[in-house]
Amino acid sequence: MSKSADLLPGTLDLLILKSVSLGKLHGYAVLLRIEQITDGALQIQQGALYPALYRLESQGLIDSEWGTSENNRRAKFYRLTPAGRQRLKEEASSWNRLADAMSAALRATAEGL
């Protein structure tokens, strides 16, 4: 496993949107899904997930309903709304542009300028 990195501000919301875009998940499963899709490379304070989930729900980007978990416990499940899907698309595009720009900047050499 690679060394964990701190999460950049604003990226937790994007990671949550991406996770729930892959299927309906309860809060704990969102955490596992983030660990899975980032290969455990990002360090997330687990409790910080919940204020972010409530914020996204209040913004109408995700929706929730109570259901039963895989071990028959009462759990709250989240799913992406159409507005959330649109936001995810915009944020992913913006993030990719930034990542490309940073990557290009860091590859630059004196000879290549």
Add this chain to the structure above:
Amino acid sequence: MRGLLSRVRVFWRGLADPGRLDADMDDEMRFHIEMETQRIMRVTGVDVGEARRQAALAFGGIEKYRGAARDVLGFTRIRGLSLDLRLGVRMLRRSPGLTLVAVFALALAIGSGVAYLEFVNDLLHGRLPFPQADRIVGIQNWDQQTGQPESRSTADFVGWRGSLHSFDSLGAYRALDRNLITPDGRAEPVRGVEVSAAAFHIAQLPPLLGRTLELTPTRTRRGAGRRSAPRCGPATKRWSVGWRQSPESSRSPTRRACRA
């Protein structure tokens, strides 16, 4: 719109039953810690007590994040306000005499404040001597850099007239100085205003002499400018003092003076 509805729905749910919201948050976070406890036990093989301790540590404190979630949803401020209101009402009910004095003092202060402001406003600005004068407002552009009023062209006025739909009517005026030739041959400078046709419609007053300008855009027709040429007359005070309010005394000399 959907985001706003969702926000209102979540907010209303929490406001209507705050105990339920807290209980739901509590259930959700305890479920998370319980699941993490089981995972730690599976992966590391430690006993349930140690696994629960590690899971709680990794979570970071239920109360802390429940508070953060309430803040996100805006309930902390609402609850603080609600507590202040409840305490205030309780204190006022405990001392009815103080409540009466406070209400009376507030009513007196607010009433006298409003009356004073109305008086000062009337004193400073006065009222226009027209029917429904309180419905007439002035529009003045102001240059913020120089601190001076800024004149606008007729084209601006025409543009405003076409786009401002919250006004019944829109008129324009500008001050001007002219030499006035009186019937006895004297000439003296007077200050007057040129107004657009709508000014008479806004003032809702009949002219003392002549007729008002027409609102229809007749000036665009060939030759119509002569038929609907702006009329003007002296101000009431000047007319009373200089010509003794005689229609005969203010005909041609006045018109010539205005066109000068």
